[in-house]
Amino acid sequence: MADKLDTPLTGRRRWMPKVDLESEGVGRVAEAIARFTGTPQFLIWLSVFVFAWLGWNTWGPESLRFDKVELGFTTLTLMLSLQASYAAPLILLAQNRQDDRDRVTAEQDRQRAERNLSDTEYVARELAALRIALNDVATRDFLRSEIRDMLEELQARDHEDETKPDEAGFSQGGKDT
Template sequence: MADRLDTPLTTRKSWVPKVDLESEGVGRVAEAIARFTGTPQFLVWLSVFVFGWLVWNTWGPENLRFDKVELGFTTLTLMLSLQASYAAPLILLAQNRQDDRDRVTAEQDRQRAERNLADTEYVARELAALRLALQDVATRDFVRSEIRDMLEELQASREEEDEELAERER
């Protein structure tokens, strides 16, 4: 024992190995069991087992029966209760692990949706900027109409000059 409070105790070696019940392996085993107990194959095998048990202990040789009909197949009832008492927590454990996976998937989907929204908003802003910029750019039709107007003005001014020259010469 430590003489001082600021000195930690030394740990003792244990003869029993420490098992990490929160490990990934335990969870995978629980999921595998829960997945198997939910299959038709499990129900068929369990039904065959129970049927065989009932047939053997009802019509089998009297000295080889191990579960009495008169007692209501107590051992079978206890075994099925034990199986159910283990199956329920294993199913809940598998469900909790699936909930955790679903939570991670939902978070990743949310992040992906946020990125998509940001990308969409960026593209929309760029498109709006391009539209604004294109309003300032002269289009082909606009340039043609401006050139046509200028040509008409030039022609009109030449005609005026020609008329003035013709009047001066007279």
């Protein structure tokens, strides 16, 4: 028997089935209950229940009353205490799950902001490179002024050529004087 102590048992039978309390389903149910207990609808239904309970056990037929006024409605007090003792941990569980979701969302937002910042810096660098490159490129106004200067220069040459006599002594205008 001592030689089997180092091997784990396989297929051990349980008298109760194992419930995974860390599952997503349990968390969703807890959140649904916590969400419902925080609504005006729940408060109205709880108030109606308490008033009906008090009314029945105060003015109902004495033989059918199940919670005595003389004892301070002990059963109602116990039921409300039980409801509160379950509601508080369910609310905390729902709050913890919300905190986890908020943490994940904040991390995703931080990563998105980092990507946006790097994209913005990349676009700014590209824009600066384009501005530097455009300083080397001739602009429309620069080209117009250069063409205007060349045109004026050509017109000045043509004017000089018209007034200058050719080798035979004739002017370039076509008539000799």
